Amino acid sequence: MTDQPEPEPDRRDAPRLTTRQAAELLGVKAETVYAYVSRGQLSSVRAAGGRGSTFDAEEVRALARRSGRRDPAPAPAGGDLVFRTAITLIEGDRCYFRGVDATELARQYGYEEVAEWLWTGEPRPGARFSAPAGTLAAARRAVEALPAHSGSTDRLRVAVTAAAATDPLRFDLSPEAVLNSARGLIPTLVGALPVLGGPAADGGPLAAELWSRLTPEPADAPSLAVLDAALALLVDHDLAASTLAARVAASARAHPYAVVSAGLGVLEGPLHGAASGLAHRLLREAVDRGSAVPVVADHLRTGRRVPGLGHRLYGGEDPRATVLFELLADVPQAAEALAAAREVVATTARHAPLHANIDLALAALSVSRGMAADAGETVFAVSRTAGWIAHALEEYGERPLRIRPSGQYSGPRPPQPLP
Template sequence: MTDQPEPGGRPDAPRLTTREAAELLGVKPETVYAYVSRGQLGSVRAAGGRGSTFDADEVRALARRSGRREPSPAGGDLVFRTGGDLVFRTGITLIEQDRYYFRGVDATELARNHSYEEVAEWLWTGELRPGVRFTAPSETLAAARRTVGALPAHSGSTDRLRVAVTAAAATDPLRFDLSPGAVLSSARSLIPTLVGALPVLGPTEADGGSLARGLWPRLTARPADAPALAVLDAALALLIDHDLAASTLAARVAASARAHPYAVVSAGLGVLEGPLHGAASGLAHRMLQEAVDRGSAVPVVADHLRTGRPVPGLGHRLYRGEDPRARTLFALLEDVPQAAGALAAAREVVATTARHAPLHANIDLALAVLSVSCGMAAEAGETVFAVSRTAGWIAHALEEYGERPLRIRPSGQYTGPRPAQPLPHAP
């Protein structure tokens, strides 16, 4: 294309130099001229014939079509693309050098020294509240239990959690109040409601205990002992947040549209059910259970490799070494006598696979050790994940409510037939 104004462009529109256009597009100056030659960008010869200038609005439109979004000069739009990844500015979780931090504090140390509720409060408010407990309102809990009880017997835990969220929302006429205090009040009642709505499998204790103690009899019929309960509490605390995982991104999109906190949690639960996210722990459970039953992990790993299936519970795209969450749980599981067999099988899985690939244990394998050794179902890890991550979704919703509404609006790159196509006719 020759250097002519783009048809329809505004004569008074601001102009960019080639260098400025290249920076905005995230490309080299030569690529800018390639866009011009392909008709994707118009240009005008600069005064004196030295270089070209480009319509700023047109360059921004091309940047959006190319999947790149720039932060606004005022810092209002904090969503942009770097190397193909969607990036948010967030003050909640940092992951670097095989460690992760909640508001600047080592998350594994928080989980070792504080309950799930205390870590949740830290994530929400940046304040530590020793001994804090979450309580479900009786009316809300009753509605959630009735709704969950109407589901078919074969329903999974995530099915039950989703309808429990809906029931809890229906009982809260103030759910559209998005002020921080109101959102936190909803969160502190919703999480214990989710736990209390799940079917009971084992002996329960009087209300008022920790969330982990309330969740335990919903996961297994075996009585809780202190070391195993400590592992469950730590697992809940470790899983609260993990940066912008898929379910958290869905939660932030919902919050960006100013959905109430119950709808934010529903959005997160919808994504969590995917086999590549929250449900991954069930695959690790089944593999580990088979290894325990067969007395060796070697043939189990061999079967996976022979059939081309990845060995579950290994590797994580954010860590080069062992997942710090898994490392923490493995250390705590050492104090659980009944976990010895599953723990040894998990380590054999890692050692056997290491002969072929340098993969390390992730959180799914650690959760599998807990669920296998304590007589829990394969979906127990998913349940722990969902209950725990609810607090993280709320933390991200609180952060997103403070941003410009509807800022998470990517542009589609259309690849269909170019208009104008003829009107279609029925055969």
């Protein structure tokens, strides 16, 4: 494999458009057409005589179809990138997967069914994922070779690499091949994690198998319902940092395992997937001390933000957290952690209008059922793998290497003397 895009059909004899014609077809100004070129969304050829540029008519029409509306100005170089996507919409304090309320999907369907919906837009009732035996064995061997202190994300990254090495067809980027890889990879990630409790479930929903990797406590139906809903709700959340990394990898035509590896690398940051661990420690301390008030006060006194609160995309409570809190109310063991979570919100609300986000809800589950602090991160990573695959499928349908922002150079101007 090389880092060059696949050759495109030779269209040198096809009709070409002037800059003005391309601008009219796209419904934008001429300057915007050149901005599309600088962003890699259009290619141009200098016109005969060196004055102006010409554009492939079919390429311009394809961009117009993808746009679907007039775009008065693309993001400036070095600014925010905007991708059109049919996967997730966050609007009016709600989250929608392919136009369907994500919270309703999570209440009615399991994680695998929601993942299939995200990938294909078609219902697949009773969907179950299974790991290929050889792939799972290789992933387990690789994970078992890690030091005992390795975190869950360390294990997942290694498992992805091992799974990729066993798949000689990983470079097939057709939708069918990518989905087949995904349906085997996700249960491989779960199956490669060490078992903490009794025997893991086999052949049932993924949440049941994951449970034994998160806690030694036995599973019960209400708790599994919370975990399954958490997996379904976390499957995607628009262009979060890890998803952007996954799309960049897919734009370079990296195979799906590499796309997931890119997402995992970003997910481990404390401001992304690892944020739930901070909320876990906060809630654990609040339960142990019998009150959240002194714990919140300690955070504020030392200048630390209170984890598990606030989300830049929601003005009120994170709708995903609302669902998990409702389901946790049916888990007897969660009563104490739920009360502590409510007290965290109420205490902080005296000074700032912050609401619970999904990290606090994940912490209520992990604290109440004897899970480690990184359990929420594990749930996040396993779930979001399906979302990264969904975005990869979209990106594979776009022009290769289109995600190329321009750097705004701030160093010394050349020429400089040789050091």
